Amino acid sequence: MDIINRKVVEYTESFTTLEPDIVRRLVKASEDGLDYTNMISGRQVGILLRILVQISGARRILEVGTFTGYSALMMADVLPEDGELITIEMNQQYEEISKPFFAEPPFDEKIFQIMGNALEVIPHIEGTFDLVFLDADKIHYPKYYPILKERIKSGGLLIVDNVLWGGAVLDQSTEKAEAIHKLNETIRTDKDAEQVMLPVRDGVTFVRFK
Numbered sequence: 001m002d003i004i005n006r007k008v009v010e011y012t013e014s015f016t017t018l019e020p021d022i023v024r025r026l027v028k029a030s031e032d033g034l035d036y037t038n039m040i041s042g043r044q045v046g047i048l049l050r051i052l053v054q055i056s057g058a059r060r061i062l063e064v065g066t067f068t069g070y071s072a073l074m075m076a077d078v079l080p081e082d083g084e085l086i087t088i089e090m091n092q093q094y095e096e097i098s099k100p101f102f103a104e105p106p107f108d109e110k111i112f113q114i115m116g117n118a119l120e121v122i123p124h125i126e127g128t129f130d131l132v133f134l135d136a137d138k139i140h141y142p143k144y145y146p147i148l149k150e151r152i153k154s155g156g157l158l159i160v161d162n163v164l165w166g167g168a169v170l171d172q173s174t175e176k177a178e179a180i181h182k183l184n185e186t187i188r189t190d191k192d193a194e195q196v197m198l199p200v201r202d203g204v205t206f207v208r209f210k
């Protein structure tokens with residue numbers, strides 16, 4: 001299902017800031033190295049993330065699901081000098097593409113990638129976060145919410161991607177759509193959270209914890 005009319009998507013994208021040069025080089029490397037790049041969150045979500053990082057003053061970010069590093073680079077690029085972004089990925093093929101980009105200064109001082117299953121990795125990461133971007137392992141989305149919520153500071157943000165799952169959440173026709181819908185319900189009924197779900201690309205929810 002096209003969630004938004006394609007022409008409207010093209011129009012709105014054309015009025016959205018272009019990615020920085022390093023991110024465009026990363027997209028090219030991903031396209032050259034892989035048969036598919038549709039997991040990249042894309043320009044509209046990417047620029048939204050950058051704006052949120054900047055206006056929230058976030059210094060410590062956790063990302064669940066690096067893929068080849070698009071959203072990690074987008075956010076780290078606008079972090080302050082002493083800010084850090086920890087990003088978790090389990091597929092080494094994607095790590096090979098992101099690695100040289102994450103090694104470029106100043107990203108080498110800001111981005112820390114951990115390889116492994118996020119549900120197992122997160123308990124071993126210390127401290128709290130100003131902003132968390134959840135963008136992996138949709139089938140387990142409901143499990144991530146309590147784990148991430150307790151690690152997000154008061155006033156901090158959780159951003160969840162793919163909350164519409166191509167429209168399949170409307171009738172929960174697949175197991176993944178059912179899991180994503182379950183998380184959507186949990187967020188809606190969480191009295192500690194203020195949230196907005198937007199039909200941008202595949203649906204994004206922004207949650208602010210009191």
Ligand SMILES: C[S@@+](CC[C@H](N)C(=O)[O-])C[C@H]1O[C@@H](n2cnc3c(N)ncnc32)[C@H](O)[C@@H]1O
Pocket residue numbers: 039040041042064065066067068069070071072088089090091094116117118119135136137138
């Ligand atoms: C949608 S992509 C992330 C896209 C990325 N945030 C971007 O904007 O380019 C999801 C990624 O999560 C990874 N992944 C899936 N399940 C995972 C898990 N349990 N732990 C860590 N990474 C996982 C996949 O290999 C995939 O690269």
